[in-house]
Amino acid sequence: MSQSLSSLSSSTPAPIAIPVRALVPRAVFTVILSLILLYFVGAEQGATSLISGHEVHEFVHDGRHLFGFPCH
Numbered sequence: 001m002s003q004s005l006s007s008l009s010s011s012t013p014a015p016i017a018i019p020v021r022a023l024v025p026r027a028v029f030t031v032i033l034s035l036i037l038l039y040f041v042g043a044e045q046g047a048t049s050l051i052s053g054h055e056v057h058e059f060v061h062d063g064r065h066l067f068g069f070p071c072h
């Protein structure tokens with residue numbers, strides 16, 4: 001019961017090739033979403049605040065300290 005090397009390699013699944021054109025829209029979406037999240041964590045306070053009140057700031061407050069943004 002010995003198998004040749006060629007029969008062993010043919011049973012190994014080939015890696016799936018993902019074309020770069022399919023990855024670009026997802027990468028752009030991820031970067032935009034990350035920048036929006038970074039804005040809300042890092043700059044949603046005081047004069048740069050888009051949403052009045054302290055709810056957004058308090059919601060992301062721990063993340064703000066985690067990333068080292070100045071706060072209080």
Ligand SMILES: [Zn+2]
Nearest residue numbers: 061065071072
């Ligand atoms: Zn703080």
